Amino acid sequence: LRFDEKVRVVVFKSEVKGVFCAGADLKERAQMDDAEVGHFVKRLRNLMDEIAALPVPTIAAIDGYALGGGLELALACDLRVAASSAKMGLIETTRGLLPGAGGTQRLPRCVGIGLAKELIFTGRQIDGQQAASIGLVNHSVPQNNEGDAAYQRALTLAKEILPQAPFAVKMGKLAINRGMEVDIASGMAIEGMCYAQNIPTRDRQEGMAAFREKRPPLFIGK
Numbered sequence: 001l002r003f004d005e006k007v008r009v010v011v012f013k014s015e016v017k018g019v020f021c022a023g024a025d026l027k028e029r030a031q032m033d034d035a036e037v038g039h040f041v042k043r044l045r046n047l048m049d050e051i052a053a054l055p056v057p058t059i060a061a062i063d064g065y066a067l068g069g070g071l072e073l074a075l076a077c078d079l080r081v082a083a084s085s086a087k088m089g090l091i092e093t094t095r096g097l098l099p100g101a102g103g104t105q106r107l108p109r110c111v112g113i114g115l116a117k118e119l120i121f122t123g124r125q126i127d128g129q130q131a132a133s134i135g136l137v138n139h140s141v142p143q144n145n146e147g148d149a150a151y152q153r154a155l156t157l158a159k160e161i162l163p164q165a166p167f168a169v170k171m172g173k174l175a176i177n178r179g180m181e182v183d184i185a186s187g188m189a190i191e192g193m194c195y196a197q198n199i200p201t202r203d204r205q206e207g208m209a210a211f212r213e214k215r216p217p218l219f220i221g222k
Contacts, residue, residue, distance in 0.1 A: 023068030
């Protein structure tokens with residue numbers, strides 16, 4: 001996906017009705033020794049980092065349970081859409097664990113330190129509406145009879161992104177992600193570097209021409 005220039009948005013959804021991702025298989029985990037557990041969690045963390053590093057926008061469509069590593073997967077995405085009936089939580093402390101695939105880092109960056117600590121310390125599960133109210137998800141939608149309301153809303157969101165200039169969207173994502181990790185002066189420098197890369201693109205020229213000619217732009221990602 002990273003190197004496929006035809007890919008413009010990635011939507012993560014489950015093929016299992018009622019479950020986005022239920023997290024690690026604790027029965028499987030119980031059979032591992034300490035070294036194997038450490039290796040497993042490191043690989044899981046690396047996977048989440050790879051998802052977070054995808055250059056195009058990513059959307060998690062949460063139509064059911066997103067628990068533990070399942071919520072960490074959703075947090076690794078840029079945007080999240082949940083059915084109002086979905087259940088989300090970093091429940092690791094209820095099993096004698098702590099989040100190990102990015103949850104302790106991405107949740108506070110998403111909802112703030114105080115709320116993240118409360119959710120992680122208690123292992124509490126919240127529904128889609130509650131998640132939307134604290135900014136954990138971008139949108140909460142009523143579940144439909146097919147059980148894919150969040151996926152349908154995610155597709156609508158993806159279709160809003162598709163007409164925009166692909167390289168500009170990628171640079172926007174890069175500027176936000178890199179800028180959030182540094183002070184604002186450094187972030188401004190990062191934005192400037194990303195903007196400079198966008199200036200010579202054909203899409204920028206097309207955008208300006210389309211504006212002058214009062215027509216929709218036709219972006220090609222170049």
